[in-house]
Structure formats: C-alpha cells, structure tokens
Amino acid sequence: MDGVSRETPEDWWEVEALYDLCFAPGRTALSSYRLRDGVAPIGALCLVWRDGGGVLGGAVRVWPVRVGGVAALLLGPVAVHPTRQGEGLGAFLIESVLERAAAEGHERVMLVGDAPYYSRFGFQALPGVEMPPPTNPERVLGVALTPGAWDGVAGAVTAARD
Known part of the structure; x- marks a missing residue:
C-alpha cells in the first residue's frame, strides 16, 4: 500500500481536521494528551497516507514518554x-510505525487502546504501567521491539520533556 510519507508542517492542519472528524470533540481532554503537551512528536515516526490524488486517508503520530x-x-x-x-x-x-521505530533503535512502544485490535501487532497488557487518570488499566498496552524490552519496566507514564 503505497502513499505513506512523513507528516510535514504543511500536513498539520489537515491531520488535525482528520483527528477532529474521527474522534470525539473532547479528544484533547484525554489523559494521553497531557503527555503530549509541550512535547514535540517524533517527526520520523509521524506518518500520513494519501491516495493517488493527494487526498489524506490516514495519519498516525508518535510521542516520546517515560x-x-x-x-x-x-x-x-x-x-x-x-x-x-x-x-x-x-x-x-x-x-x-513499528518497522520504522525498530529500524531507528527504539525498544518499546505503548498505547491506550483495545487489546483485541492491537494484539495482532504484538501489543499486550502492561501491568504495572500507570497512565495518568482517568485511564482504564486494561487498555494500557505495549509491544517490545527488542526481546524483553518491557521486562521490569513499570511505574508512572510521564511526558519526556528533557
């Protein structure tokens, strides 16, 4: 499926409009957005997909956390x-995203989502990993890009503002 590229600054408003269309109006009130405030996304892993006519069909962003x-x-x-x-x-x-993240040497990826959908990509529950409230702990999932990358990793998820 061709058409994937890195998100550029020129894509930003169109991607935001897509997120507004696909998610509830209060999406920015979710706890995961507190982890994104004041933190730049990882540009090499923020992707858009456009059809042959240049119409935006999908987007994904990735953020650093601890x-x-x-x-x-x-x-x-x-x-x-x-x-x-x-x-x-x-x-x-x-x-x-997972392929590019692994190629860049990242070890672990997490998200908040539905286990039945994300398990096909290798995501599993992360017991002991605490997202800011209110987040259902059963929806906190992770995948190791290197063997054992999540072993012994637990605690609060915080914004990576270094």
Missing part, C-alpha cells in the same frame, strides 16, 4: 478517514 523513568514511545492517535475505513489502512500505518 515509564518509570525508562524511555518509550506513545503511539497515537491513529486515524483513518471514514471513507477509507475497512481497507487495512490503519493496520498499514501501525505496522509502518
């Missing part, structure tokens, strides 16, 4: 335009 002081990536939000849903575009964007 879990108990250990570096991790926070994947999300991931959005696919309603007219493109069901085509595998969301899965393609997630797989693209």
Whole structure:
C-alpha cells in the first residue's frame, strides 16, 4: 500500500481536521494528551497516507514518554478517514510505525487502546504501567521491539520533556 510519507508542517492542519472528524470533540481532554503537551512528536515516526490524488486517508503520530523513568514511545492517535475505513489502512500505518521505530533503535512502544485490535501487532497488557487518570488499566498496552524490552519496566507514564 503505497502513499505513506512523513507528516510535514504543511500536513498539520489537515491531520488535525482528520483527528477532529474521527474522534470525539473532547479528544484533547484525554489523559494521553497531557503527555503530549509541550512535547514535540517524533517527526520520523509521524506518518500520513494519501491516495493517488493527494487526498489524506490516514495519519498516525508518535510521542516520546517515560515509564518509570525508562524511555518509550506513545503511539497515537491513529486515524483513518471514514471513507477509507475497512481497507487495512490503519493496520498499514501501525505496522509502518513499528518497522520504522525498530529500524531507528527504539525498544518499546505503548498505547491506550483495545487489546483485541492491537494484539495482532504484538501489543499486550502492561501491568504495572500507570497512565495518568482517568485511564482504564486494561487498555494500557505495549509491544517490545527488542526481546524483553518491557521486562521490569513499570511505574508512572510521564511526558519526556528533557
């Protein structure tokens, strides 16, 4: 599935409009957004997908966080335009991010989401990893990009503002 590229500054407003379309109006009130405030996303891992006519079909962003002081990536939000849903575009964007993150030497990725959907990408529950409230602990998931990367990693998830 061609059409994926890094998000550019020129894409920003269009990506924000896609997120507004796909998520509830109060999306920025979610606890995960507190981890993004004042922190730049990891540009090399923020991706957009456009069709052959240049129309935005999907986007994903990735942010640096710390879990108990250990570096991790926070994947999300991931959005696919309603007219493109069901085509595998969301899965393609997630797989693209995971491949690029591994190639860049990142060890662990986490997100807040539905285990039945994200388990196909290797995400599993992260017991002992505490997202800011209110977050359902059962929705806190992670995938190790290197074997054992989540072993012994626990504690509060905080913004990576170094």
